[in-house]
């Protein structure tokens with residue numbers, strides 16, 4: 001057995017406590033697999049938590065001082081946030097100490113700098129916990145699927161949004177009620193913006209795209225749309241058409257460049273990923289040798305996230321210096337969302353008059369947009385205008401998004417269209 005891997009951990013919150021507990025509970029198996037003991041010698045956090053057993057670790061409140069110590073092999077950053085966390089990671093790497101972090105924001109926003117710094121210093125930088133909690137998707141992309149060219153991947157990578165959409169689907173709740181339920185159960189923050197607006201998912205997609213396409217971290221090129229515009233009606237109509245609405249991060253390599261986008265998406269119910277519910281996460285990867293592979297599991301939580309942190313520590317204890325991403329030597333163009341191709345779901349609130357559907361179909365047809373399916377519902381009365389209206393629901397074939405934007409603007413300006421058109425992207429999640 002080699003000498004212990006000396007680890008200092010910053011933070012004593014959800015994930016850090018999970019790391020303490022799992023390292024203790026699975027001590028013998030982890031030591032055996034790592035080939036030596038993983039010894040938590042230092043912990044730094046704002047405050048000591050009552051009832052938390054630190055084992056033999058020394059405690060201090062100065063996370064930056066911990067990051068500069070020269071008696072550690074690895075610094076684990078689990079404080080979250082951006083500024084101090086980034087400083088911790090930079091300090092440790094500059095000091096020649098390897099780093100494990102669960103922080104998707106700093107990886108998405110500063111990953112290029114941190115990877116380069118780790119490379120220069122000969123350090124390892126592990127961030128398995130930063131994407132999809134317990135799911136070993138970083139290892140899958142960088143090791144298990146290393147023999148593939150990834151064509152595309154699509155993931156449910158934010159548990160809060162998946163919980164809300166699942167509650168809306170299964171219980172017919174509206175967005176606000178489902179959000180409040182998520183907050184009551186501790187699945188959503190008091191300020192849920194980062195989750196429901198898609199920013200957290202965009203951070204994670206930035207990391208996945210960097211790994212899948214060896215192109216560096218390019219957060220500012222990720223198109224981001226949240227779920228607050230999805231209604232229970234849309235979920236119901238999607239269901240009638242054979243689809244579920246999921247909040248997906250999708251990245252795809254095309255001849256014109258790489259697309260990376262986060263948005264609510266209609267996915268065929270027959271796809272396994274359409275059936276990943278609640279706070280669970282899943283990532284579907286299309287490799288040109290492996291074909292499609294689906295990874296799913298707990299996207300958050302103390303022990304699931306600790307499982308990922310410890311996986312990185314075990315690799316480092318084995319003496320495998322690793323950087324999951326290489327400094328990119330290619331910089332493929334990133335496609336603006338307007339230049340991507342999708343099928344679309346449209347919900348068009350229109351007056352209940354003969355000929356309206358034909359007019360809408362005409363405007364689509366003029367732009368070569370063909371209709372795959374349509375539903376025209378029973379009449380409703382608009383409470384303000386007292387006018388009778390019906391929602392026209394249309395599913396289109398695949399079309400360039402810029403063309404669709406033009407078509408939606410044209411339909412929206414019809415006098416018979418009495419409310420805002422809802423437009424959602426549809427993805428079959430196949431190569432075809």
Ligand SMILES: NC(=O)c1ccc[n+]([C@@H]2O[C@H](COP(=O)([O-])OP(=O)(O)OC[C@H]3O[C@@H](n4cnc5c(N)ncnc54)[C@H](OP(=O)(O)O)[C@@H]3O)[C@@H](O)[C@H]2O)c1
Pocket residue numbers: 010011012013014015016044045046047061063077078079080081084102103104129130133299300301302305
């Ligand atoms: N929670 C999950 O399931 C999960 C899953 C995957 C990845 N992650 C990522 O892992 C990281 C940690 O998440 P978490 O949920 O464990 O967070 P958390 O529960 O909020 O814990 C953060 C810990 O860091 C301490 N801290 C924060 N800022 C500090 C500072 N400036 N100086 C000293 N201590 C500081 C906090 O102390 P006080 O409590 O005393 O303020 C707390 O102990 C984040 O980057 C998160 O995105 C989380």
